[in-house]
Amino acid sequence: MTSPTPADASRNGTSEPGQAASDPGSGAPNNGVPTAGAxxxxxxxxxxxxxxxxxxxxxxxxxxxxxxxxxxxxxxxxxxxxxxxxxxxxxxxxxxxxxxxxxxxxxxxxxxxxxxxxxxxxxxxxxxxxxxxxxxxxxxxxxxxxxxxxxxxxxxxxxxxxxxxxxxxxxxxxxxxxxxxxxxxxxxxxxxxxxxxxxxxxxxxxxxxxxxxxxxxxxxxxxxxxxxxxxxxxxxxxxxxxxxxxxxxxxxxxxxRPTPAAAWNTPLDVAAEITSVLADLDDDERRHFLPKAAGAELGEQNWYFEGRDSERNDIFTWLNTVEHGMLAITGPAGSGKSALLGHVLVHTRPELAAPLTRAGQLSPLPVGTSAPEDVFDAAIHLTGATPQAILARVAHTAGAPAPTATDPLARQTKSLIEHLHTRGQPGQGRQSGARLTMLLDALDEAHQPLFIAEHILRPLAALPGIRLVIGTRRSTFEGPDQPQPADQNLITALGALHPATAPHTRVLGLSRDQQAMTRYIQRRLTASAHHGTLTTDATALQATASLLGSLERHFLYARLAVHEILHAPALAQDPTPLLNTDHRGLFARAVDRLTARHPANGPLLHALALAQGHGLPARDGIWARQRPSSPKTTPRSRTRRSLPSCTTPPPT
CATH class of the missing domain: 3.40.50.1460 (Rossmann fold)
Structure with missing residues (x-):
């Protein structure tokens, strides 16, 4: 046996992925499976x-x-x-x-x-x-x-x-x-x-x-x-x-203890953030937190959410006053729609908001602001969801019979809508005043989003007692790397452009929030300085945050800029290389950095991009097979070497 190389020795305890998962403690569950070593x-x-x-x-x-x-x-x-x-x-x-x-x-x-x-x-x-x-x-x-x-x-x-x-x-x-x-x-x-x-x-x-x-x-x-x-x-x-x-x-x-990744399909860095929060909770809080958070679609922005006070209050007011209908949250790609909806969802669930606030990861609501408690019957992330899957989820949430999978899609949709409409009539089983409220995010990333908008969500929102809060871009032609289109086909499909035909539909648009971006960047950098990742003084961090926040950019740019600073701390003192680029330039910078760390990372990231947000399994060698082997690199050795370099969470 040979001793580890100097590079291996220097990585011990610092950059290996094992450390990111060393927080949970004891008390293993049996999950009902008989095992000898109980x-x-x-x-x-x-x-x-x-x-x-x-x-x-x-x-x-x-x-x-x-x-x-x-x-x-x-x-x-x-x-x-x-x-x-x-x-x-x-x-x-x-x-x-x-x-x-x-x-x-x-x-x-x-x-x-x-x-x-x-x-x-x-x-x-x-x-x-x-x-x-x-x-x-x-x-x-x-x-x-x-x-x-x-x-x-x-x-x-x-x-x-x-x-x-x-x-x-x-x-x-x-x-x-x-x-x-x-x-x-x-x-x-x-x-x-x-x-x-x-x-x-x-x-x-x-x-x-x-x-x-x-x-x-x-x-x-x-x-x-x-x-x-x-x-x-x-x-x-x-x-x-x-x-x-x-x-x-x-x-x-x-x-x-249950792993956050088992409850949420989150990136590694977000899972590391959640694990850090869980470490600050007591056992009772942790047991209540995970089941409640399982449907919350929590993300990184929920820990450092800033701004959107007016939009958040508008959503709370709508939830407190409207009996049925649709509230569509729209904005350019990267403007923070999902972050806002996740923030609202957490605040409507006291079991989530209270421990996160005590852990210092969630800012309390301003005095006088009241969030409706446990208002959402379901929170559904629509990325990759098919119309059939959405129909089944809605039926399950409403306690309705599941649509017959072998029926044509139009018949499945009609059957569910008719059933829910009948239940909404007096004397037909729906309790007086009962409502069904669902949060659905990333409509634009679903399969057949226009069909879903026009033939499922729009008819649902017209039914008595059903309320939908939907996060979506305005058009299927819109994207973070595309110019803003004039087309608004998704909003049109939802019926939001014609109030006369959809009187209970409202659109809430998000614009750029410079002050919130500045506070977000400063909080992230300050937290990293507190943990020792950054050694830059507070005055310089504030200046860097103000400079980056003043740019005509959205929150996606801010998130990527923070990650680049955490990986290159000198940028906290002098962020000049980040100023004359946009989110695409920052993403390219990150890809170059990871590829320099290991040449396999570039092709692997390309494969992830082609997966369009669905990810690639690390198991069964699928991750490793995304790049042809070179004569000196076998698929197995590539798995072993490239996975840690590409999956190690960034510094906090």
Whole structure:
């Protein structure tokens, strides 16, 4: 085994994705799935750092980092109190005996890290502190480790066991161990992982692979099947052997607390912000926060929202006074429509607003401003949504029968509208005064937005007791990279241009808010200075925020400018390179920066752009296959190396 490169060492604990997910604590749920190790999870390192006849290895930082990666799963680390220079054969066997005979049933993650060797034939050994060099005898064999594995798994109620061998030639060791385990009836419910083939490995490779799996590939899952985890580790470790001897769906790695990514389809930087907020809440608040926030479509702007007081009050007034109809929120691309709607939604849900306000992430409403509480029956993000999916969601929210999927779309629409209209008549089942209020954002990003606007949303808003708040651009021809079109086909389809035919429809347009942009930029930069990311003094930060906020730009520009400053702190003192460009120039700057960080990032970002906001899965090698392999870069190594550089959240 070789030590990490200087670049790897410098990244330890700073830029690896594992740190972004190290906040959640303990109390793993069972989710109703029977698992053997109901008593919890132990992290059991067997690290051999000092040797008499082999080079020393820096194993300590790896143990710490892997423990951090497992912390969200409530892993309890089992320390090895024997001094590193005394970890000979007796000490190692005593350590493994301890592992093989747990005091209570629980799942276990055994991580062996040290030197290993194989003669290419039947002899393959792991070295302890006193092992000779060359390592042809006096080490730990696959048969030795199998004895401890079968002893542990034979205990009544034993949970699953992951055994990772992070050593040179570990592939041969793990293959032999697995072959012998298959013929032993007591060897059950385990996963074996090697980190190398027949050659050497580098300390840090496994830790990076585990980070990619837990933080990126499975970031949206609260429970991870060990068979799927083994597949991802195999891919990130260049195909080094991983053997899963478990039953699918029954050996699971549970997060102690629900991950924000499981509740929201958010970018990594937003998920990191949400995780930071959750860390400031107590357990009761956290338990109430996540279920309530699951439909809130929270985004980064909700933490630093500024301005729009008049527009927010207009929305609150409409919600407090209008019995049925439609309120369409429009504005140029990047003007902050989604941010405003998310801000309104959070303030109408006390369970969200109160803890966020206490955490300092949400500004309280001005004195005299009253938000209607729990007014929205559903909040629906329409990006990529089909008309059929919207009909089904509306029917579910209203408690109406789901449209028949095999019917033509026009018939499905007519059936739902007629059903809801009948329910709205006196004596037909709708309670007196009952209303159905829905928030629907990003209409322009749905599939068939014009059909949805004219044939679903417009008729719905005309029904008694139904209210819709809709966020949309004015035209399907409008975009952040396009000139403002004269066309307003979406507003026309909603009926908002002809009040006589749609008297209960109102349009609320958003214009540029220079003061709000300035305050937003200053708050973001000040927060980063508070966390130590920026060292620029407050006066300079205020001047930079005022300068950027004075430009004829929208909030999209402000967000991108802040990200560039956080990645190049000198810009906080002198933002000149940001002044003579727009959001397209800032985005190109970010793409260039990420591509310079790793050449694979450019093509990967191109693939993400073609996905049009739907993202690309990191699992199953899909992310890695978006760029053809070069002779020196395999798809698996590209996955392992490019994922951390492209997915590490930016500084706060």
């Amino acid at each position: 008593g919890g999870l132990e992290f059991f390192p067997v690290d051999i750092a000092h040797y008499r006849h082999h080079p020393a290895l820096p194993t300590g930082p790896e143990i710490e980092e892997i423990a951090r990666l497992l912390a969200p799963f409530a892993a309890r680390s089992v320390p090895w109190t024997v001094p590193p220079h005394l970890r000979g054969a007796d000490a190692v066997n005593e350590r493994l005996e301890h592992w093989a005979n747990p005091t209570k049933p629980e799942d276990s993650f055994l991580y062996w890290v040290g030197h290993g060797s194989s003669d290419g034939g039947s002899t393959t050994l792991l070295a302890h502190t006193h092992s000779p060099n060359p390592l042809t005898r006096g080490g730990i064999s696959p048969q030795d480790l199998l004895h401890y594995l079968t002893t542990r798994q034979a205990h009544r109620g034993a949970g699953w066991a992951i055994v990772v061998i992070d050593a040179c030639t570990s592939a041969r060791f793990v293959d032999q161990l697995y072959a012998q385990a298959l013929i032993d009836a007591n060897a059950t419910n385990f996963v074996l992982v090697a980190t190398s083939h027949d050659g050497s490995t580098t300390i840090g490779a496994f830790r990076r692979a585990l980070a990619i799996a837990l933080v990126t590939a499975f970031r949206g899952q609260d429970s991870i099947d060990l068979r799927e985890l083994a597949t991802e580790l195999n891919r990130s470790l260049d195909g080094s052997p991983t053997h899963a001897h478990t039953t699918a769906g029954r050996a699971l790695l549970h997060r102690a």
